[in-house]
Ligand SMILES: Nc1ncnc2c1ncn2[C@@H]1O[C@H](COP(=O)(O)OP(=O)(O)OP(=O)(O)O)[C@@H](O)[C@H]1O
């Protein structure tokens with residue numbers, strides 16, 4: 180077991196800094212094994228250095244920086260050990276425009292190897308999708324679903 | 340103490356359903372005192388009935404519905420026992436366009452009695468502000484602040 | 500392999516039979532608050548055998564079944580069917596299409612299906628275990644939970660990596 | 665009464681002296697991720713005497729002081745000054761303007777000020793207690809915490825109401 184864990188950790192630890200830099204447009208990040216001291220084997224520490232700033236622990240990151248760092252970890256795990264699909268429910272809610280743009284670009288790239296189903300309110304993210312489903316609530320409290328083309332979606336959503 | 344608590348509870352329990360209906364554009368909601376059984380006095384139960392749906396406990400609400408219900412509670416407390424100011428940090432992150440619109444309208448109304456400082460990424464919300472501060476991060480990792488006029492803000496933010 | 504279809508009937512707000520056909524790349528789900536978007540994510544976790552109702556935003560089987568409204572009676576059962584395209588043999592099973600189904604009734608009973616044959620939950624778990632889908636910690640990220648991977652303690656994060664191993 | 669000004673110097677990312685002049689109605693704070701918006705909210709909680717560093721996204725006094733970067737040395741102290749317009753006498757103190765200040769140093773010591781006079785934390789707490797600002801549970805809602813008022817247990821919600829009483 181340890182061998183498989185070790186192998187995966189090493190691979191993800193290699194991928195994570197690369198994906199972090201792509202998502203943040205700079206900076207650097209690192210995964211490290213730490214001894215948890217309680218014999219349950221090592222834990223995993225994450226340190227992130229944002230573009231232009233000093234390296235720091237996770238506690239000081241802002242809301243959007245935390246979301247993006249978490250996405251970097253998830254994407255690294257998917258890259259190292261792909262699963263047939265991945266569902267992301269509003270992971271982009273706290274991101275500003277430029278971070279959403281980089282997130283979308285990386286999502287597009289990873290979608291060649293992993294299928295994504297993504298729930299979002301963000302138009303920038305929807306533009307990366309090949310298929311869009313619009314869900315709405317009927318007066319009978321039941322959901323109805325229609326398939327939308329991108330231009331239909333854009334027309335429906337007023338300028339935020 | 341009990342008297343003051345009882346008085347406040349009754350006043351907030353009266354306000355909450357009204358504010359809930361304004362924020363959701365319908366439905367109904369209720370606060371009730373429950374006996375917690377451990378002698379610490381009563382707890383407070385919240386039930387919400389969304390427009391067109393059955394009454395339900397909080398657990399089944401969606402992300403946006405929870406945010407809006409929480410805002411209804413906060414606004415009710417502010418209405419009953421106003422404080423000099425209130426700071427709201429991205430409380431509108433999960434809200435869709437129509438809920439943001441109703442949230443903004445109520446914020447404007449309450450701002451006659453309570454001062455609000457609101458952090459938001461949402462253009463609809465910013466339009467309710469009299470003063471806008473734009474914060475950015477310099478290359479030296481220090482924040483710089485400029486005061487913006489609404490038209491400057493709109494010009495800066497690309498169509499979402 | 501990848502997801503081809505998801506069919507829901509009576510699952511939470513999906514009272515009417517509803518069918519999603521997914522893109523091989525990215526499928527976006529959009530809509531107003533409370534319309535049922537996260538219920539779709541929950542249904543995928545549910546049909547794959549999830550037993551922890553806290554992860555499904557419910558407490559028991561009945562919470563998964565359409566509870567009705569003034570205009571529409573409640574449903575007697577909830578069912579979901581998810582179909583994988585397995586032409587590339589990614590799933591360790593010799594079918595080019597693999598569908599996993601789950602039905603639940605108001606008496607609390609649940610039934611599981613694999614390519615239309617009734618099976619035990621154990622069989623589903625066993626199959627999913629062989630293709631990295633049994634844990635689902637980083638394959639289904641619920642709303643507001645994106646940074647929970649960061650807030651885990653170091654030893655809890657280890658579990659994420661063990662799952663990926 | 666309402667807030668008039670907030671001045672920060674050395675508090676978290678506000679290394680340079682920064683002054684906010686608030687509207688009587690709504691003031692919006694906007695900007696990219698990590699620019700310092702939530703730090704402004706933290707500074708308001710901090711200057712009003714907050715002692716629970718977990719609510720300030722830090723662990724100790726030093727986390728409140730600008731930690732520096734490659735281009736700029738770290739600050740030796742953090743200070744904040746908040747000024748209330750009290751022309752309507754809303755705050756139980758006979759000044760038409762009331763300012764509350766806090767400074768913190770790398771040795772962990774904190775100083776508190778009321779209208780430029782050095783005071784004890786107790787004096788600040790006492791003043792704020794009389795105008796409904798001592799608890800701050802529903803007056804300062806941190807990022808991602810909006811629905812925590814809902815997730816409280818019924819008896820914890822009671823505290824919200826007792827605070828408002
Ligand atoms: N068993 C059930 N029967 C009927 N309705 C249900 C059931 N379980 C949950 N719901 C309803 O589902 C709705 C929540 O749906 P969901 O969480 O999918 O919304 P959403 O589209 O994700 O919204 P948001 O954008 O706010 O996150 C609630 O209004 C709740 O009443």
Ligand SMILES: Nc1ncnc2c1ncn2[C@@H]1O[C@H](COP(=O)(O)OP(=O)(O)OP(=O)(O)O)[C@@H](O)[C@H]1O
Nearest residue numbers: 241242243676697698699700701702703729730731
């Ligand atoms: N003592 C300190 N010295 C220097 N920088 C600090 C200090 N404490 C926190 N920071 C920095 O502040 C930044 C976070 O700022 P803040 O949380 O205010 O961002 P924000 O504008 O709210 O962003 P978001 O939109 O993502 O929520 C982090 O990048 C962190 O490095």
Ligand SMILES: [Mg+2]
Nearest residue numbers: 401402537642
């Ligand atoms: Mg949702």
Ligand SMILES: [Mg+2]
Nearest residue numbers: 241242702807
């Ligand atoms: Mg923030």
